[in-house]
Amino acid sequence: MPEPQFRLPRWLVAFFLALSAGLVAAAMPALPAGAKPAGVAIASANAQATDAGMEVLRKGGNAFDAAVAVSAALGLVEPESSGLGGGGFFLLRRASDGRLVFVDARERAPLAATRDMFLDPATGEPRPRQTIDGPLAAAIPGLPAGLVHVAANYGRLPLAESLAPVIRLAEQGWIFGEKNRAMMGWREAQLAADPGAAPLLLVEGRTPEVGTRMRNPDYAAVLRALAERGAAGFYEGEVAERLVAGVRAAGGLWTQEDLAQYRVVEREPLVFRHRGRTVVTAPPPSSGGVALAQTLQILDGFAWAGRDEAERLHLRIEAMRRAYRDRAIHLGDPDFVEVPVALLTDPAYAAGLRAGIHPEKATPSEMLPGISAIERPDTTHFSIIDAEGNLAAVTQTVNLPYGNAMVIPGTGFLLNNEMDDFSIKPGLPNAFGLVGEDANAIAPGKRPLSSMTPTFVIGEDRVAVLGTPGGSRIISMVIQGVLAFDEGLGAEAIAAAPRIHHQYLPDQVSLEPGALDAATRAALEARGHVLKEEPRPWGNMQVAIWHLDSGRVEAGADPRWKQVGKGSTGEGSIFR
Structure with missing residues (x-):
């Protein structure tokens, strides 16, 4: 039977919103006193x-200066995945005081x-593509402000020093690779x-070639403007004027006010317990952390030992x-809608979802009350650990x-x-096949819902920093x-393991080639x-x-793009 769940009552949403700050604070993890990595990764x-x-x-x-460099460099050498014209999420842990942000x-x-x-007023249907x-598809970029914010508030070096390797790479030339070529095929x-x-x-x-x-x-030149003037080097002055003029000339909606009003937002990470470990992950406007918490906490209620692979996958x-x-x-x-994070990530709520799972039968998605509707994924991610124990998990994108x-x-x-990441019409799938309702509807100044899920897993013996691109499959x-x-x-x-995916709609399990035996x-x-x-x-x-x-x-880089990604480590004494 399907679970008897529908849209949550407003009073219940308000109650759990009031509790959420306390729940997050209570779950903050602590590492062993004096624990430091022997190197960097x-x-x-x-x-x-x-x-x-x-x-x-x-x-x-430190890790945060390095994050600025890696982020800006990926925007240059992976233009298919991210860049100064896009945005991202920076999940950080500061070693000096354990602060998570x-x-x-x-x-x-x-x-x-x-x-x-994006709807035709005569038919109510989406206008193709x-x-x-084109210009209407573009939301106001956030990554340049993110680079400045991370460097100013968490880095140790001047922004100009962190950006110097990337400026040099842009001027001397970066090498076009196999992933660049493969992704360009359908956009040429x-x-x-x-x-x-x-x-x-x-x-x-x-x-x-x-x-x-x-x-x-x-x-x-744009990176130099950021280094010299901070966020104003992008969101005001010559760069901003050029962007607005170009977008509007092509038929877009951007204004100088759009850029001038852009601000980075610091949010409390979503923190929960899973199998004796602390998981630190992305809060809304990412959907990833909530879905991660729900899924893992549902699974935590099942006896895992002794189950075969098919039972676990089911x-x-x-x-x-x-x-x-x-x-x-x-x-x-x-910032625009009430999101009941505390309720959706509560173990008691997970228990209710768990009760509706039949141990031997799939539940057709159409039997779950909810929305009335029935990948070309990209984005990029990187993970950093420095010799002090600072951590950075960063996922960024141009969609x-x-x-x-x-x-x-x-x-x-x-x-x-990124305007495609909004729900442009209730129940209508976006380019990743994801559907949405009014909570993710377009509104002026609103951030679209994301699947990006940068994550830390903190256990008694090991700490993991991980994330991935992949659109709806990120989660x-x-x-x-x-x-x-x-x-x-x-x-x-972990990076190499074969993958499976299910996202509610369409009601099918996607498999990588050869992921499962017969x-x-x-x-x-x-x-x-x-x-x-x-x-x-x-x-x-x-x-x-x-x-x-x-x-x-x-450091483990995904082997699916051979000789493109890179995991690198170094001895700690060189980096202290």
Whole structure:
């Protein structure tokens, strides 16, 4: 039977909102006194970015200075995944006082945005591709403000020093790689049609060859403006004027006020207990942390030892089905809507969801009360541990590969298409197949709901820093990463593990090629699960692990993009 759950009553939402601050504070983790890593670790999706971060650590910077360097470098060398025209989330732990903070540098809707701006007024149906390509798809970028904020409030070095390796890389040239080429394949025509993107990213109108050196002096100039003037170097003055003029000339809505009003928001991370460990993760406007907490706490109520692989997968799929259903109904920007985080992440609520799971049968998604509706994922993530025990898990994006395929000439970066992450019509799937309701509707200045889930897992013996790109699949990958960490796997093994995914709608289990053996597939199908093996693998998980007893650190980059990402470690004495 389906659980008897519908939209939560307002009085119940208000009650749990009032409790949420106390619940978070009570769960704050403490590491053993004097615990310090014996080295440093950086895992990122591109070796050029990892190297930039390690250079900053060698200069005497901490994990947060290195995060600024890696973030800015990824925006340069992975333009398909992130950049100054996008946004991101910085999950940080400061070793000196144990402070945990979630720096929300998510994009915002323009102030002129409206609830139905992408719908045809005559039919009420979406206008084709307007949330994906061109100026209306772009929300106001947040990553530049995030870089400045992290450097000023948590870093040790001047911003100019943290950005120096990236400025040099932009001027001397970065190397176009296999991932750049693969992701450009389905966006080449859109990039070629844009007068700013074509000369910056294409060679004679076509995708560059792997190994091509790509220079970007405009990107270096914008980074210099940030280093010299802080956020004003991007959100005011020449850069801002150029961005607004270019977007409006193309038919967009941006104004100088949109940029001038942008602010980073510091939020309390979502913190909960799981199998004797503390999990620190992303709060709204990310949906990832809530779904992670729900799924793991549902699973914590089942006896795990002795179950075979098919039984464990069945329970995980059913838990994810329910978490993704709640994502569609309840989650949005907490500055605009009441998000019942404390209720949705309460173990008692998880127990209620658990009670509706049949141990031998799949629950069809249509039987779960909720919304009336029935990947080309990108984004990027990196994980850092420094020699003091500072931690940084950072996920950043321009949404779909190569964002909205638009570069304002003279800026050196693509704009995002994050407006597609809003629910443009209740129950209508976005580009990742995710559905939503009014909580994630478009509103002026609102941040769209995200799946990005940077996460720490703090146990008595080990600490993990992890995250991944992957659109709607981010959450299911991080769930799997935490469960693999529970089993004792190392950083490289966690990043490499085969993946499965279920997101409530469509009602199917996606599998990486060869992820399950024939017997396990048959056992899941016998329970009523519809399995779909995808033609290619997904995600790009980056994991760093700190062993508290020995101080040893590990860095594991996802092997799915061979010789592109890089996990790097170094001896602590060099970096103190």
